[in-house]
Amino acid sequence: xxxxxxxxxxxxxxxxxxxxxxxxxxxxxxxxxxxxxxxxxxxxxxxxxxxxxxxxxxxxxxxxxxxxxxxxxxxxxxxxxxxxxxxxxxxxxxxxxxxxxxxxxxxxxxxxxxxxxxxxxxxxxx
Numbered sequence: 001x002x003x004x005x006x007x008x009x010x011x012x013x014x015x016x017x018x019x020x021x022x023x024x025x026x027x028x029x030x031x032x033x034x035x036x037x038x039x040x041x042x043x044x045x046x047x048x049x050x051x052x053x054x055x056x057x058x059x060x061x062x063x064x065x066x067x068x069x070x071x072x073x074x075x076x077x078x079x080x081x082x083x084x085x086x087x088x089x090x091x092x093x094x095x096x097x098x099x100x101x102x103x104x105x106x107x108x109x110x111x112x113x114x115x116x117x118x119x120x121x122x123x124x125x126x
Contacts, residue, residue: 002026002115004096009120016086016124022079022096022117030114031098035059036070036081037110038092038122045095047109049081052102059104063089086124093119 008020024031035050049070050059058070069082079096097113106112 002031002098004098004115004117006094006096006117006120009094009122011123011125012086014087014124014126017082017084018086018122020081020083020094020096020120020122022081024077024079024096024098026115028076030100031076033099033102033112034072034076034079035097035102035109035113036079037095037097037113038090039095039119040092043092044108045110048094050102050104050109051079057104059109083122086122088124088126090122091124092122094122095119 003025005023012018033052036048037045038048039045048061048064049068051070067085072079096117098115099113102112
């Protein structure tokens with residue numbers, strides 16, 4: 001079993017930065033693929049950034065490329081999402097997720113994830 005706990009959300013003005021963390025426990029075999037997803041009110045949950053095979057593979061949604069960076073520590077215990085140049089449209093509940101494996105070219109990415117955290121709220125004001 002895999003357990004995921006997010007932290008680091010909060011309120012920030014546009015242009016600001018936040019760093020999200022996800023503490024992971026359980027088999028690393030079952031969470032070779034880990035990522036951040038978000039869901040705004042009235043919208044579907046979407047993949048934001050994903051990392052696999054210890055960082056060999058990464059994926060970013062077009063809307064966050066150049067602003068967000070996903071990373072994890074060497075032990076693959078903690079997953080991070082550094083968010084810079086935040087915009088009001090980044091406002092959402094952010095979820096950490098994990099899967100044994102994932103394929104970036106297959107959509108929706110949400111359906112490939114096996115484990116989910118409870119989420120952390122990010123609010124960006126203009």
